[in-house]
Structure formats: structure tokens, C-alpha cells
Amino acid sequence: MATVTLNQAQKTYPNGFKAIHGIDLKIEHGEFTVLVGPSGCGKSTLLRMIAGLEGISDGEIIIDDKVVNTVAPADRDIAMVFQNYALYPHMNNYGNMAYGLKNRGYSKAEIDAKVREAARILQLEDHLERKPRQLSGGQRQRVAMGRAIVRQPKVFLFDEPLSNLDAKLRVDMRLEIKNLQQRLGITSVYVTHDQVEAMTLADRLIVMNGGVAEQIGTPIDIYEKPASQFVAGFIGSPAMNFLKGKVSDDKKHVTVGDGVMLDLDHDVEAGRDVTVGIRPEHLELLKDGEGRINAGVRMVESLGAETLAYLDFGANADNVTLRLQGTHTFEKGEKLSLSVPASKIHLFDIESGQRI
């Protein structure tokens, strides 16, 4: 168990591209931290900097009170699981798990005990003699995890470990990883672009964008109080609806689309232009005529457990997504009556995108 601290960690490539703009972060003992963001946001770079596979241009990376900026990857006492497993194809699975121990001078008996224990935890006992190519994707990823856990490192690093697996296996492995991490209590940093993985796995979530940590917090915090329009749009599926709006003179309402008035309980100056954010699941469907919002249905997607309807909020607004539990049948063009509780309305600054 260990803590990982980043002090103004920065990464600038020789061609002048700044991948990481100074990140401050403290990861506690046994905490599961997830770095999430769109591709190119610097999340993998940051992880690789912690691993030592990328150098750090400025700032400090500290593992357990020790600055590791220039420490070799093998001496940082970390283990990493890669997206494409990165198993050694010429060694059998036992050899793959034992390799790191062998190079650290463990005795044969110790190595054997550790590898067999890891294999037992990961249900790989029957596959130890086989080569990685003889295993399925899920099993390979388990061997890769085995290679990480046999060393009992201070920190686990996961670089999109589930991206190469099919959808069903991904869900199983997600649970398995969470389970394993809680059982072993090892500090973990996990990189993903999948916000479902991010939400479900994280004790703490770091949403990155353009080399900057846009928001750091628990998944629920981030879901309920996104710090910026970017975070709001990235976390939550389907994505949050954004509409241009203007705060009314009495500050009690905000007008969106073609004159739709929504209740407001924010502390915001009258007449200000804002971006209004409403999550699809927070729009409530009412019986005819009772709601403030009346919108026509453009398209419907039925997923069985839930129904997504895309609504017309007027000529100068994008489609607005409505998410309802269960199955609903709507005619195309049918007028729906909706409302949104004032507490579920998010306001963002038009220029900066920051939460108001």
C-alpha cells in the first residue's frame, strides 16, 4: 500500500507539444483512482509518467514520500496492466507471471508459491503451462493481472485494460477488477475513456481534458455537480442536454428554446445569457398540459429497460434527449408535456463553460 502524489506534474514533448499542464493530485492508500477523458486528453501519458515509461518535464511524482522522477520503472515498485495485455509470447503463463519475480532475485520456491497463489485467485491454475496465444482474450487479461499481483506492488496501474474485450466480458472483468482491488487493498490508478467503467470502478474520478484535470471528485459528486460544461457532457450517458438560455428579470426562471420557461433556484444575476444543462433522466413526463415544457417527438429508441426520445425544442435548439424507464410508444411529432425540478438544472457560463 502506498500513496501517490503529483506536484505540478508536467509533460512537454521535444516538438513543443504540452501533453500535461501541471497536475496536482494525492492518491491515498488503497484508493482506486480513475483517469477518464476523451482520446488525446493526456490520461495515458499521465499514467505512463507514473510508471516511468515517459519522463516528467517539470514537477514531481512521489510514491510513498519518495520522489521517483528519475527512478527506473522497475525500481518504482509498480505494476501495470496494458490494453493489449503485453504478455511475453515466448513464455508460458507461469513464466509470464514469474518473470518479474525472477529478475528481483526471489528463490524458486517463493516464486512458485506466489505464482500459484495468484493463479488460484484468478482461476488460472489449469492454464499455467500454456502459452498466452492459446488463451482467450479474457484469460490473457487475467494472466496480465496475475503478472501484476504476484509482485505485490505498491501501486497498480491499468491502461484501458478492458478495451480489447467484448461487451459482456468487459462487464465481468470490471467487477472482477473491482473485487480484486478491494480484496488486495492496493492503491490503483486506472485509465479509461469509457465513462461507465469510470463511474463504477472509481473511488475518486479525475476527468481530464486537454492535459488539464477538469474535475477531481467522487463519481457521484461529479455526476451531480459537474464543474464545467465539458465534464457535464462527458460523464453521464446519454449525454447531458445543453440549451442556450437567458435568466429572467426576477431570477426565478430561465428561458430556453422557443420561449420555454424553466424554474430556477440558482443565485445568478438577472438577464444573463447562460448554457442550461439538463440530464436526459431528469426530464419528467407529465400528463397533457401540466408541464411547462411542450415538445414534439423527433425520434424514439426503445432499449427495453428504457426508452430514449429525441425532442424538438424549437428551431434554434439541438435535439433534446429524454430518458424514460420502461417501454413507451410515441408517435412521431407527438407533443409531450415535461417538467424539470429546479434542483436538477445546471447552469454554465457561456464563455468559460464553468459551472454557475
Place this chain on the structure above:
Amino acid sequence: MKRVQFEHSAVPYLFIAPQILIISIFFLWPAVQALYQSFLLEDAFGMSSQFVWFRNFEDVLTSSSWTRSAIFTVVFSVLVSVLSIAISLFLAVRADEVIRGAKSYKTLLMWGYAIAPPVAGLLGIMMFNPLMGDLYKAFNSFGFEFNHIENANDAAFIVILIAVWKQVSVNFIFFLSGLQGIPKSVQEAATLDCKSPERRFWTITFPLLAPTTFFLLVINLTYAFFETFGIIDVSTKGAPGGSTATLVYKVYVDGFLGADMGGSAAQSVLLMIMVSVLTVFQFRFIERKVHY
């Protein structure tokens, strides 16, 4: 193994016909002729010939010059293959690590590939020319009494040097592409598992290059056996006293210069047998170890 049955038709035979034709004209026909000729004793002008069964083979196998040439060929081939593989592997690994100007390094290292063996031989022997060769002068100024015209070892050194130099660029290309075929993440995983770069090389990189190395071993042995003909013919011509003549070169010397067609044919048949055995051995015993 599953067998697939096709409708019998002439089309597949037509597709393979050009290749069969080429092999027949340039390999099977000459091979059969050589086999036939190896049983004949001919006069130097080809006016008369006599069927002598295995006497040519007896003569070849009991002659000290053939035995010496055979030993030289084996030593030469092994040294050329091992040295050129080792040097090019070293160069490829270093070139693969270069970040700035990598392309220029790689291109320059590949250039040698474009040089024909006789040209390489000419370049080499000019460098060792006793009157104007820089390497000849340099070696002697360091106190070696280097004299390839009289000393067989010195002559062998020159031939090996040229042959290795010529082959390094070929091997370099294959090793470089082999290295680039190793997934980057596998190498990164190894940096987390193993601190020492040397150990990492021998436990991860080298085993993953094994198929490439095996392939190059076959290619290089073939090269040393047959394709060094041009180098030898231009540089030493087998001198001094046939000590740098490989078996292939000796076939040429005895047959075309010595006009002993029967003896030369017998030698080439022996060569064919040796190469077949070598091929079987390579694929049976070495290739089995390099698959992963």
C-alpha cells in the same frame, strides 16, 4: 490436416507451369546432366568420354585439396554467418534505439545491400593491395606481418571480412524489421519487470527475434556457400594455393579452368548432397526451437 478436394481441371497446372518450366530448365536438367557427367571421364576437349562409375567420386574424396577446401568452406561459412548475424544484430538494436536522425542511420546502414559481390570483392582487395592498400599499410604499420599473398590465414581473413561486410546490411534490414515487429507494450512491460537492459535483451528481445535469426542463419549459410563466389573470384581467386577456395569456387576452377569435367561434376553432386542434408538438419532441429 484437412484435405480440400478441388474439381480436377487443367487450370491449376497452367498456373504452376511457368515455375515448373524454369525449375526444369535451370535446375533439374543441369542437375541430371551433372549427375550423368560425374560418372564420365572426359578428355580435356570433350572429344571422347568413358563411363567410369564412381571413380571420380573416389578421386575427389581422397584428394587432399578437396578435403582442405571442404574444411575451409565449413569454417568460412560458419564464421561469415555468425559474424555477420552478430554484427548486424548489434547494429540493428542500436539503430532501433536512435531517436534523432534514425532514418539517415538506417538508410546508410542499408546501402551496402546495393553493392554486387564482385564489386565488394574488388573494393576489398584494393584496400589490401600491397602497393596502395590503406588497410594493408595500416595492418603492417601496427606490427602485424600481414601478407595475404603468401599467408593463407591472412587471405582467409580478407575474404571473410569482405563477405561479412557485404552481408551485414541484408541482415540489418531483417533484424530491424524484426525488432519493429515486437510490440512496444511488450518491451515496456519488460522494463517494469526487469531493470537490466542486457538481461531484458537476452530474455525478451532475443527470443522474440529467434524466427528472424533462424531465417537469417539459413540465408547466410546459403550466401556463404554459393554467393561468395564473386567475392572470391575477384579478390583472392582461391590463392594462396587454393586455401581460400570454397567448394563452389573449386568446382569452377577444376571444371572450367582445369577442364576436369567429370571431377568437377562429382564435386557439384557432393555439394548438392551436403546442401540437402544441411537443409533437412536446419529445419528439423533448429526451427523446432524457434517457434513460440
